[in-house]
Amino acid sequence: MKPERSSSPFSMERALEEALARFRPLLSAEEWQALLEELKRPLAPALRLNPLKVNPAEVHMWAEWYGWRLQPVPFCPTGWQVVESAYPVSQTIEHRLGYYYIQDAASMLPVELFDFPPDARPLILDMAASPGGKTTHLVARTNDRGLVIANDSSHERLTALRLVLQTWGGINLAITGFPGERWGGWYPETFDAVLLDAPCSMQSLRPLESHPMRPISQGEQRRLAQRQVALLLSGLRALRVGGQMVYATCTLAPEEDEAVLEAALQRHPGTFEIESVDDRLPAPAPALEATPEHRFPPQVRRAVRLWPHRFHTAGFFAARLRKVAPVPSESGMTSPPQTRTRLTWLRPSEMREVLEALKRDYGLDMQPLFEVQVAGLVRREDYLYAAPRAFEAYFGALPVVSLGLPLLEATPEGWVLTHEGVARFGRQCQHGRVILPAEMVTPWLRGEDVPLVIRPPWPKTRVVIVTDVHGRVLGRGRVQRTQLKNLLPRRVVLQQPPSVP
Ligand SMILES: C[S@@+](CC[C@H](N)C(=O)[O-])C[C@H]1O[C@@H](n2cnc3c(N)ncnc32)[C@H](O)[C@@H]1O
Known part of the structure; x- marks a missing residue:
């Protein structure tokens, strides 16, 4: 969630100090030291590969080209932390074409918790999806089969969501813009899987540009927790019996994590179970049994609390729930809006x-x-x-x-073919390609037109797929009389493209 107030470095520091003071009683002396040591180290950026577009082994080729030292993310087979880099992960054509998504390693956990049988076509609701990092992961894990609905109530954030998802290249996707609280009443017992990556206070202890930390009042935290409970209950109602729901936050505040699960268990006892997900982690990372003031129900401990020192990530919380009985209706079923213009x-x-x-x-x-x-x-x-x-x-x-x-x-x-069509399917095209000579690749990636050099066979279309000698797809070009017009969208163009051997 976007901070409601601006986060100056000063307020970020204060927020970290306040959070640290609060979290001290939740850890043993040994763990507390480990956490403080961890917070002195910079957080490595991480990336997650797009299996719709690339072969996983390609990451090692990029590592060579861009001087990256990689470490696997222990709970995500397609995730890599970039612990050293000569060239930023955000400045490559592979990133701009959606061959990978840059995402903190901790944020790769929630989608890895779902069980998706290999050929399943699950119906999935991502209730609070923007900017879309976890939606891209859902599309990847289901091999773009079934249907993922990426929903977000914030209209300003829908453009970012659309861009991220188009760059990723999934087909079986719909974007909607409704309050997540509505889905349970509109579509009860419908989805095979629901993800709620809830709006939260972002007390992750590892501030990132996308997740800054700021001081948070008790009133605000209470309001956030109320919304989280309402969203969780709506998601549970929208889930079919037997389906799985993942509840996640990028905060370590117990009020928004363990306490939200407890509130849902109290509201609808016997309708869901919190499942153990120990098999997804290299070492246990259990949720809290208690705070100094309060003891949580025992099954809440099956959730995952990623303290930053556990796996060198930002702080994160996630739980997988299994629905075992219908959730009774509180306000009755309501009708979803319908548009008059059909597709x-x-x-x-x-x-x-x-x-x-x-x-x-x-x-x-x-x-x-x-x-x-x-x-x-x-x-x-x-x-x-x-x-x-x-x-x-x-x-x-x-x-x-x-x-x-x-x-x-x-x-x-x-x-x-559109730019997005070429970025997803360009490699599978047998013709309609132009291969750029090595010396033209840098100007091309800067968005310049280049002299036309085509070896036969002459393409059957004027809008061609442009590749380099390595077979890397570099977008589309329009064949003109003497030149190849550059059709890379502005957002894809690089200011200083790295040269690749
Ligand atoms: C933590 S962010 C989601 C990040 C996203 N899942 C990702 O991985 O890129 C929470 C999102 O919840 C949205 N949100 C806030 N209140 C909501 C509500 N009542 N219903 C649906 N979305 C909501 C915010 O606009 C924000 O985009």
Whole structure:
């Protein structure tokens, strides 16, 4: 959650001191020393690979190119901490094209707690999703099958969410902008999995730019806790019996962690269990049994409390709940809003025509993928979105901010792959590519047009996939008479691209 007040370095320091004083009684003397030692060390940035776009071994090639020393994140097979780096992880074309997401290692825990059988197509609700880090992880863990609804009530934060998810390249995604509290009443007993990465006070003890620390009053903490309980109960109600819900915060304040779980257990006893997740961690990281003032119910201890010194991360809290009985309705079922403008899906014959054009122009056969993903093509203005069929089946005409991935764009010459389409599928295209000579790669990544050098066969489309000699996809270009026009979006362009051997 965005801080309501600005966090000056002074207030950040004060917040850390206050938090440390509060947390002192919660740790043994030995652990307290370990925590203080840990806080003296800088926090290593971390990245999580995008299995929709890259082969996991590629991370070692990037490490060589960019001078990174990597350490695996112990609870996330696709996560790496970058403990030394000659070149920042945020300044590479691989990052800008969504080959990896930069995320603190602790934030990789909650999605790893879910059990997703290999070929499952789960229906997932991410209740508080922006800017989308954990949604990208959900899409990766489910191999972009099923449907993930990325919801956030903050309208200012929906643009960031859309950009992050489009960069990641998932198809089976919908973005909605409702208060999370509504979902339980609108869609009870519906989802196979629910993630609540709750808005919180961010007392993580390791302030990050994205998670600054600031002093927090008791009143504010109480209000946050009330909202967390309401969101948790809504999520539980939206979950089907047998489904899993993960509750997570980036704060170590017990009022927003163990106490929220306790409040939910008291409100709806016997409807869910907190499951042990010890098998997901290299060493136990149990939640608190008690604070000096209060003892929690024993099953709350099965949650995970990531003190920073446990695995060299920021502070974090997560619990996996299993629903075992329906949650009784408190305010009754309410009807979700419905929009009058329905989605315009392409008819099977229109879709066949578009997919044939993709095969002809780019040598890309998307038919099998569309069958596996159970996706179709939706037209919105000049774009065709590859979008999940499941959305309408479950949610009818519920208003969405966006659905699926913009795959094709209308041009005077016909449909061409979008930037997002090339970033996700460019490597699978058999033709329609132009390989840049090594000396042109740096100017290209800076966003410049370059002289046209094409070896036969001549591409069948003017909008081509640009690669380097390593086969790295470097976005799209438009073939003009003597030059290749650079179609990299501004947000992807690098000021000082590193040179790769
Ligand atoms: C901790 S952040 C989520 C971070 C995100 N899951 C990620 O991994 O990138 C919490 C989010 O909750 C949203 N939020 C706050 N109150 C909400 C509510 N009542 N319903 C839904 N979202 C809410 C905030 O706008 C914020 O984006």
